[in-house]
Amino acid sequence: MRISELSRRSGVSVTTIKYYLREGLLPPGRQTAATQAEYDDQHLRRLRLVRALTGVRGLSVSTTREVLDALTEHTGDTHLVLGLALGAVRLSDETAEHPPETAEVDALVKELGWAVNEAAPARATLAETLASLRSLGVPVDAHTLLPYARLAERTAVLDLDQLTGLDDPLEAAERALLLTVLLEPALMALRRMAQENESARRHAAE
């Protein structure tokens, strides 16, 4: 299809598509003339993925490219791709330039018996959150997080279950990414509502 149809079918403006092409978020189309290229459904799917990561989830263009590169470079090794996909996505912009002391978090991960990349950004995010909560006088330590971590294990099982039956490794990796990144607001929304409900259960009688 022409770039105009790609724009129409994806709902992404031609200008933005050209920007993504320049930034390497979208592979170039098949050149059919000096100023014309053909795009296919792969481009459409990739474009939707880019939109989800940048738009819905608000990732930066560079982080998005980092993630997409990880997906395409290692499509053979599902575990590696998932690890890269998960690891490459920063959890939030508050992550500091100079990484925090993660010894406490590393100890927790060890206690949990989890196989997690030493360089996973999640370690730093966890350490930073603990630090900021303490600075506000909230007494949390890695141990406060243990029961949360056990629930996270069960959440992860649900997550991975949704990837079964996807033969195309790239598709599996994309699905993993979508579920990881896009499901976050949903899970936090569920937590909010569950808190409201639990709060009602405990205090409504007051």
Add this chain to the structure above:
Amino acid sequence: MRISELSRRSGVSVTTIKYYLREGLLPPGRQTAATQAEYDDQHLRRLRLVRALTGVRGLSVSTTREVLDALTEHTGDTHLVLGLALGAVRLSDETAEHPPETAEVDALVKELGWAVNEAAPARATLAETLASLRSLGVPVDAHTLLPYARLAERTAVLDLDQLTGLDDPLEAAERALLLTVLLEPALMALRRMAQENESARRHAAE
């Protein structure tokens, strides 16, 4: 204390403190002279809270004020304050101007038997996430979320447990807010690591 000491002890610049005062995020100090006011530990604590909400969690100034107002206006009724605190905090900026169709989510909440405010922003966030996942070809519906919701119930119990023993209702509400808002990155970090671990468990042998 003078504003200079408040700045020193909070690590927030005098300029920013004055901005927060203008925006109503911080109650005015006790005027001691035409150009001088006294601040106390309440101001220091509130300032740290504002920093946590705007800085660490990236809430907008108006959302932060909305939340803080909710906290102070209804300190008597713990459940109401928690509800307001939880409800007032938008989950993320992607929440649309025109709220989405939440019928499906409302049905899920009903099926869960949860007591949740009809106007809780979490309902819209959930509906939007489902919509965007589907637009990307990920087959999720409210039912996919049921097991996640049951885990969220248990997470909420852990959350509320951490509020027990706080007699001052305002302190309890502030704590609830901090745990709700600031713990989110930590819980998502735990999920990421748990996914990586679960992925290793399933695929590492490949």
